[in-house]
Amino acid sequence: MSSHPKRGNPAVPDSVREVHEALQVDLEWLRRQPGQATERVINLSKEWINTVCADTEARAGEAAELAASFSLHSDGTLLLRGRLRGGIVVPCGRCLGDAVVDAGEEMCLTVLPAARIRDYMKKAPGDEADGVELVASDLDEIFYEGDAVDLSDVVREQLLLAFPMRVLCALGEACRGMCGRCGAMVNDMPADATNCSACKAPFMEDEADGEDREDEIPEWKRKLMGLSEGS
Numbered sequence: 163m164s165s166h167p168k169r170g171n172p173a174v175p176d177s178v179r180e181v182h183e184a185l186q187v188d189l190e191w192l193r194r195q196p197g198q199a200t201e202r203v204i205n206l207s208k209e210w211i212n213t214v215c216a217d218t219e220a221r222a223g224e225a226a227e228l229a230a231s232f233s234l235h236s237d238g239t240l241l242l243r244g245r246l247r248g249g250i251v252v253p254c255g256r257c258l259g260d261a262v263v264d265a266g267e268e269m270c271l272t273v274l275p276a277a278r279i280r281d282y283m284k285k286a287p288g289d290e291a292d293g294v295e296l297v298a299s300d301l302d303e304i305f306y307e308g309d310a311v312d313l314s315d316v317v318r319e320q321l322l323l324a325f326p327m328r329v330l331c332a333l334g335e336a337c338r339g340m341c342g343r344c345g346a347m348v349n350d351m352p353a354d355a356t357n358c359s360a361c362k363a364p365f366m367e368d369e370a371d372g373e374d375r376e377d378e379i380p381e382w383k384r385k386l387m388g389l390s391e392g393s
């Protein structure tokens with residue numbers, strides 16, 4: 163297991179700090195190349211990804227990167243188009259073994275100067291009570307102050323959005339998961355085994371295919387199971 167840097171730890175490793183710094187977009191620098199998109203590839207270290215995944219079941223697979231194209235308009239609007247590349251590792255939905263997921267996500271983002279939304283609110287004071295606050299947080303846009311845009315939150319969010327609800331390990335549909343009674347790894351047992359080699363319990367069909375387990379069992383089926391157990 164890799165060690166996760168603790169939150170609030172003053173000794174942030176270089177590999178984490180460097181990514182954070184690379185995710186600060188310098189608008190002054192972009193202004194020097196007006197009217198053209200500026201390409202940049204930002205490496206996202208495993209250590210940084212692990213800080214993003216710290217409260218989840220996932221961890222970094224390989225180092226990832228964000229390939230982005232920035233264009234800054236004369237009104238201060240920054241457009242970002244990019245693509246996240248790289249792997250995260252999450253537990254297999256059946257056996258809890260490693261399942262590699264490509265976090266490849268297209269990103270499209272509009273970043274507006276915060277001053278503009280303030281001007282807007284000044285011009286439309288009547289709307290303030292009707293939830294202009296809401297507008298700012300609901301828009302798929304972020305705001306910046308000064309000459310730098312911090313992309314870390316956005317990229318962090320994108321990475322977390324890439325997590326699948328359910329994913330299978332390299333065995334794919336052939337993964338037979340764990341014994342429903344003792345948790346032993348069924349994948350390690352002979353392919354034709356009908357009983358768990360650890361606890362000897364017979365495999366139920368549902369465990370073998372791993373699809374209908376726990377709370378996913380429909381109501382009608384649960385009733386049927388209750389009937390057959392009672393008889």
Ligand SMILES: [Zn+2]
Nearest residue numbers: 254257331337
């Ligand atoms: Zn598996």
Ligand SMILES: [Zn+2]
Nearest residue numbers: 341344358361
């Ligand atoms: Zn067992």
